[in-house]
Amino acid sequence: MTVLRVENLRVHYHTKDGPVRAVENVSFALQRGERLGLVGESGSGKSTMVLSLLRMLKPPARIESGRVLLGDIDLLALTDAQMRAARFSQIALIPQGAMNSLNPVMRIKTQLMDTIRYHNRNNRLDQSEIMAHIHELLEAVGLDRSVANMYPHELSGGMKQRVCIAMGISLQPQVILADEPTSALDVVVQRQVMETLGQAQEEIGASLILVGHDMGLMAQFVNTIGVMYAGKLVEIGPVDAIFEEPLHPYTRLLIASLPSLEGKRIFRGIPGITPSLLTPPPGCAFHPRCPQVMEHCKAEAPVLQEVRPGRWVSCLLY
Amino acid sequence: MDNVLYHIRRNGMLTAGFVALFLMIALWFIGYMTVDVKQAAPLSARPDLPPSREFLLGTDSAGRNMLAVMVIGAPATLQIGLIAGALGTIVGTILGFTAGYFGGIVDSVIRSIADVGLTVPALAVLVVIASVITTTLSPEILALIIAGLAWMFPTRTIRSQVLTMRERAYVEVARLNGLNNLEIIFKELMPNLLPYLAASFVGAVSAAVLAAIGLEALGLGPQSEPTLGMTIYWARYYNGLPRGMWWWWAPPLLIIIMLFIALFMISAGLDEIANPRARRTT
Amino acid sequence: MSIRYVLGRLLFFFVVVWAGITLIFFLPRLAPGRDPVRERLGMMAAMGGMNAENVERLAQAYEAKFGLDLPLWQQYLNYMSDIARFNLGYSLAKFPTRVIDIIGPALPWTISLLTVATVLAFLLGSLLGGLIAWDGAPPILRFLLPPLFTFSAIPYYLLGLILIYLFAFKLKWFPLTGGSQILTMPSVSFSYLLELIYHSILPALSIVLASIGFWALSMRGMMITVEGEDYVTLAEAKGLPSGRVFLWYAMRNALLPQTTALALSLGTILSGSLLVEIMFGYPGIGSALFIAITGFDYFVIYGIVFMIVVTIALATLILDLIYPLLDPRIRYQEN
Ligand SMILES: Nc1ncnc2c1ncn2[C@@H]1O[C@H](COP(=O)(O)OP(=O)(O)OP(=O)(O)O)[C@@H](O)[C@H]1O
Numbered sequence: 001m002t003v004l005r006v007e008n009l010r011v012h013y014h015t016k017d018g019p020v021r022a023v024e025n026v027s028f029a030l031q032r033g034e035r036l037g038l039v040g041e042s043g044s045g046k047s048t049m050v051l052s053l054l055r056m057l058k059p060p061a062r063i064e065s066g067r068v069l070l071g072d073i074d075l076l077a078l079t080d081a082q083m084r085a086a087r088f089s090q091i092a093l094i095p096q097g098a099m100n101s102l103n104p105v106m107r108i109k110t111q112l113m114d115t116i117r118y119h120n121r122n123n124r125l126d127q128s129e130i131m132a133h134i135h136e137l138l139e140a141v142g143l144d145r146s147v148a149n150m151y152p153h154e155l156s157g158g159m160k161q162r163v164c165i166a167m168g169i170s171l172q173p174q175v176i177l178a179d180e181p182t183s184a185l186d187v188v189v190q191r192q193v194m195e196t197l198g199q200a201q202e203e204i205g206a207s208l209i210l211v212g213h214d215m216g217l218m219a220q221f222v223n224t225i226g227v228m229y230a231g232k233l234v235e236i237g238p239v240d241a242i243f244e245e246p247l248h249p250y251t252r253l254l255i256a257s258l259p260s261l262e263g264k265r266i267f268r269g270i271p272g273i274t275p276s277l278l279t280p281p282p283g284c285a286f287h288p289r290c291p292q293v294m295e296h297c298k299a300e301a302p303v304l305q306e307v308r309p310g311r312w313v314s315c316l317l318y
Numbered sequence: 319m320d321n322v323l324y325h326i327r328r329n330g331m332l333t334a335g336f337v338a339l340f341l342m343i344a345l346w347f348i349g350y351m352t353v354d355v356k357q358a359a360p361l362s363a364r365p366d367l368p369p370s371r372e373f374l375l376g377t378d379s380a381g382r383n384m385l386a387v388m389v390i391g392a393p394a395t396l397q398i399g400l401i402a403g404a405l406g407t408i409v410g411t412i413l414g415f416t417a418g419y420f421g422g423i424v425d426s427v428i429r430s431i432a433d434v435g436l437t438v439p440a441l442a443v444l445v446v447i448a449s450v451i452t453t454t455l456s457p458e459i460l461a462l463i464i465a466g467l468a469w470m471f472p473t474r475t476i477r478s479q480v481l482t483m484r485e486r487a488y489v490e491v492a493r494l495n496g497l498n499n500l501e502i503i504f505k506e507l508m509p510n511l512l513p514y515l516a517a518s519f520v521g522a523v524s525a526a527v528l529a530a531i532g533l534e535a536l537g538l539g540p541q542s543e544p545t546l547g548m549t550i551y552w553a554r555y556y557n558g559l560p561r562g563m564w565w566w567w568a569p570p571l572l573i574i575i576m577l578f579i580a581l582f583m584i585s586a587g588l589d590e591i592a593n594p595r596a597r598r599t600t
Numbered sequence: 601m602s603i604r605y606v607l608g609r610l611l612f613f614f615v616v617v618w619a620g621i622t623l624i625f626f627l628p629r630l631a632p633g634r635d636p637v638r639e640r641l642g643m644m645a646a647m648g649g650m651n652a653e654n655v656e657r658l659a660q661a662y663e664a665k666f667g668l669d670l671p672l673w674q675q676y677l678n679y680m681s682d683i684a685r686f687n688l689g690y691s692l693a694k695f696p697t698r699v700i701d702i703i704g705p706a707l708p709w710t711i712s713l714l715t716v717a718t719v720l721a722f723l724l725g726s727l728l729g730g731l732i733a734w735d736g737a738p739p740i741l742r743f744l745l746p747p748l749f750t751f752s753a754i755p756y757y758l759l760g761l762i763l764i765y766l767f768a769f770k771l772k773w774f775p776l777t778g779g780s781q782i783l784t785m786p787s788v789s790f791s792y793l794l795e796l797i798y799h800s801i802l803p804a805l806s807i808v809l810a811s812i813g814f815w816a817l818s819m820r821g822m823m824i825t826v827e828g829e830d831y832v833t834l835a836e837a838k839g840l841p842s843g844r845v846f847l848w849y850a851m852r853n854a855l856l857p858q859t860t861a862l863a864l865s866l867g868t869i870l871s872g873s874l875l876v877e878i879m880f881g882y883p884g885i886g887s888a889l890f891i892a893i894t895g896f897d898y899f900v901i902y903g904i905v906f907m908i909v910v911t912i913a914l915a916t917l918i919l920d921l922i923y924p925l926l927d928p929r930i931r932y933q934e935n
């Protein structure tokens with residue numbers, strides 16, 4: 001069952017020098033319970049995409065066109081008030097900078113309570129029920145309930161990120177967006193926090209979009225991988241199939257550049273310079289770096305197509 | 319130099335500040351060329367005259383030509399600010415660098431003295447000094463006295479800047495390359511701190527002018543020279559306000575206000591350069 | 601709050617007061633070969649008059665404590681022990697009035713004007729600056745920035761002078777001078793209170809107008825920083841109403857550096873408002889200081905300077921003790 005369907009999403013940053021095309025015609029669908037991993041080099045538009053799903057972008061960013069269908073509601077068509085109500089109750093965010101994502105002057109319980117209380121229409125829950133729910137949530141993410149009374153500076157980075165996970169699942173959303181949720185943590189803690197995130201997501205039956213750089217972590221954790229390049233989704237498909245036989249030349253380089261199967265597979269970068277999103281190369285944006293570039297790649301822009309069952313690629317080779 | 323021009327072009331605040339300052343200097347110069355500055359002395363003209371063709375800004379109760387008074391007084395006031403501001407910034411820079419770069423005991427001592435000194439209101443200290451030597455006070459001496467208090471704020475801000483810069487990689491690299499402390503300070507830290515130093519200096523100048531005119535409002539300024547603050551003081555002393563002689567107190571007041579606004583804009587503009595985080599302002 | 605923190609702030613309070621006293625004692629004695637107090641006493645004795653005998657007594661008492669035959673450290677200790685007992689001496693101009701009896705009645709005027717005006721300016725300015733920086737606020741507010749900017753560059757008392765000219769001299773809406781009508785006897789009545797308020801509106805307005813812009817500008821700077829923080833983004837992502845995000849996530853945090861700035865500006869604010877008092881003939885410490893300076897009344901000058909230092913040190917101490925209540929990171933330090 002499709003939970004989230006993104007169609008032809010385009011997001012531009014309107015700068016003095018012209019529009020920066022951070023997200024260009026991105027389309028994909030997310031099934032119930034599915035985990036989608038989004039990868040791509042820095043500046044390829046992953047965070048912009050994620051924030052636009054929540055309609056959290058501020059000027060100069062603007063969503064130019066497209067649809068974000070949650071069930072059959074287009075989030076982009078909602079009023080501000082409706083969108084506010086949908087946030088976290090339908091579609092939640094686990095932020096990137098865990099170190100600084102919690103309000104330093106507020107107790108953990110107040111920050112969790114805020115999330116619940118302002119979505120608690122008609123006061124279905126009273127104070128003590130909310131408190132009980134908060135304790136449940138904290139225990140669900142492997143924290144002691146005494147954490148509720150603490151301030152963020154009393155917690156370690158991993159604990160803070162667990163609090164953020166608790167916050168993300170507190171309203172049982174259908175979709176959870178996690179933008180590099182563990183990039184600020186050390187390796188051991190990373191794994192533990194990811195496990196917690198996975199369990200929590202499965203428990204409430206939500207779908208997950210995970211943005212990250214660590215391909216090793218992705219390989220173990222997600223079902224589907226989406227590869228972004230210069231604001232476009234260039235390949236999307238099942239994780240095993242993509243690791244076995246990457247189809248897009250960029251994905252191939254990405255996977256080939258991984259050190260080993262066992263080691264920590266962090267994407268190191270590939271030769272050539274990242275394209276400017278202000279003036280992207282004509283035709284296929286990847287052509288200046290592509291080892292398999294053909295003459296017409298420089299003029300004709302490929303579109304995302306299903307080249308094999310379940311395998312979508314945007315490349316003129318196919 | 320190109321860099322400076324670039325910032326002036328991109329930075330509205332800085333430009334506006336410099337333009338205002340330049341306009342004031344130009345006005346002053348015109349006044350200086352056209353007015354007989356000897357008329358700034360008492361008994362140069364008939365007293366209490368409102369502005370007229372002959373005396374553009376009128377005369378005060380002692381028979382001074384107010385335009386001549388402004389031509390003499392404005393630079394005298396600015397001079398106090400510049401001397402005190404420059405001395406304060408130089409001393410503050412030396413102490414701030416010493417404290418921030420070397421740390422330890424030196425840092426604790428300098429920081430504590432500056433913190434205590436910043437808490438004791440400058441005006442209170444100035445009153446004690448000036449009330450003793452009031453009859454012999456000249457603008458230059460006043461500037462020196464104010465300079466004695468003007469180093470603390472620059473010390474504090476520069477110290478904290480040096481502290482953050484000291485940790486940056488390029489200082490470490492310089493040290494590994496065998497540069498000694500002085501070389502690091504002058505070759506690596508100074509250039510990066512220039513915008514801060516400039517902002518500190520401008521801030522210190524306006525603080526010094528503020529302190530000077532504050533003292534003058536109390537009647538503790540130089541008695542012999544018609545600085546802007548003393549002019550306002552005399553205007554009040556001889557009831558210029560209830561007597562409706564606005565031309566006595568309004569011109570010095572406007573000059574002071576324009577000066578403060580110009581300095582304020584320059585320091586805000588410099589802040590923007592020094593502190594790119596504040597740049598997202600429109 | 602940790603004991604260490606409190607002790608540290610208390611120590612700072614005493615060091616500041618001590619530094620103030622020391623400056624008051626030594627600075628006048630730095631002037632080579634001159635003791636202005638002795639000169640003044642000599643002059644008064646030479647003039648004779650009704651108080652000749654009293655002046656004689658005063659001079660003898662002064663010689664006993666601060667005579668040239670005493671070593672400097674002895675004089676210093678005498679001075680410290682006097683001040684510690686709030687024995688600030690006698691007014692030279694209005695002998696036998698004690699200095700404390702000049703300061704005492706003036707102090708409430710100053711403190712009430714100062715606290716009301718400063719608290720008002722701080723709160724209004726911070727709120728305004730916060731709103732100007734906030735995306736969700738009405739854009740009209742942005743037009744307030746240039747005038748606020750201008751006002752904040754004007755020294756309080758010069759703004760006061762302009763206000764007097766416009767509203768007291770030209771429009772005659774407010775009295776030109778004073779803290780109350782000269783003929784009114786102080787009383788605990790509603791009409792007397794109204795009169796006090798009526799007389800303090802212009803002085804308070806000059807302080808508020810001149811400092812509101814300062815707080816607005818600095819708050820705007822803090823808010824621009826805080827708005828970019830992840831916790832504000834997350835609060836918005838949580839779907840909280842924007843009022844809640846503004847007040848409890850953004851403003852609440854931006855208020856911390858703003859409070860530090862307040863503590864650092866106390867001296868400037870007090871100095872500025874003393875000068876405002878003089879402009880308005882408002883019967884507080886500032887006017888008392890002005891009268892003392894014009895009359896070369898050194899004991900009163902030193903007494904008032906001492907009170908100023910104590911007031912600032914005390915206000916700083918209070919803010920230092922409030923700050924941890926605002927910031928849990930300090931409250932729980934070393935606990
Ligand atoms: N405020 C802005 N103004 C102009 N351009 C911006 C702005 N924010 C982001 N961009 C541009 O949008 C593009 C996408 O940025 P985004 O943060 O979404 O990338 P990302 O894939 O999340 O990168 P990372 O892996 O580093 O997090 C980048 O090229 C960036 O330069």
Ligand code: SF4
Pocket residue numbers: 248249250284285286287288290291292293294297302314315316317
């Ligand atoms: S379209 Fe051409 S240039 Fe682009 S990835 Fe495919 S082969 Fe390479």
Ligand SMILES: [Mg+2]
Pocket residue numbers: 046047048179
């Ligand atoms: Mg990102």
